[in-house]
Amino acid sequence: MTRKNTLRFSLAFSAAGLVLAGCAGSMQQGAGMTPAELDALTQKVVKESFRDKGIVKVSQAFADDPTTRACDASDVAGQPLSAERAKEIEALNMKTIRWPADGKYLGDWKEGEKIAQSGRGRTWTDKAGAANGGNCYNCHQITKEEISFGTIGPSLYNYGKIRGVTDPNSPQTLEIVKYTWGKIWNSKAYNACSNMPRAGHAGILDENQVRHIVALLLDPKSPVNR
DSSP: OOHHHHHHHHHHHHHHHHHHHHTTTOHHHHHTOOHHHHHHHHHHHHHHTOOOBTTBOHHHHTOOOHHHHHHHHHHHHTOOOOHHHHHHHHHHHHTTOOOOTTSOOOOOHHHHHHHHHOOOOSSTTSOTTOOOOOOGGGTOOOOSSOOOOOOSSOOOTTTTGGGTOSOTTSGGGHHHHHHHHHHHHOGGGTSTTOSSOOTTTTTSSOHHHHHHHHHHHHOTTSGGGO
């Protein structure tokens, strides 16, 4: 389960506790509510318990997203999405990928490493428009030099090397370059309930930052591939 989903469930359960406490004097009313009605009431209590602060908006935190809704329901039920539903979700997310307008997929791997190292951004104390970090090491091993990394995602060390990428600007490597871009932009286009944030789609990283991350993963000079 992702940290975001964990937060959503924690908030929902906390809200449910408030709802039940508020209804303690009227158990008959609570017993008569359908699951959908109870969920709606829970969401109402949660939303009313928070307020906008700085760049963090309640509407963003509780946006009704069909992908999140489907994956959350799957987590609650303890069952994976059906293959058919997963394909539907992936197709929906594939449509959101914004490919580079100028056709340039690679930036500077050195900048990509800085972004991968940084976990800053998107908190109420940050200024609107300030660059966010990718926080990639929170879930992946990326370079051999970095000894502290998460294991939620697979190791990305030698990402380009094991895929035979010797010249990421070659037409022969375009398929893997595009896949790498798309995966960073919206991971759920390739894995419906991926734990990986939809970095580009969610506005965590901008187009130029995605270029730098692609370069970090694919440039033969990058520490990822050495």
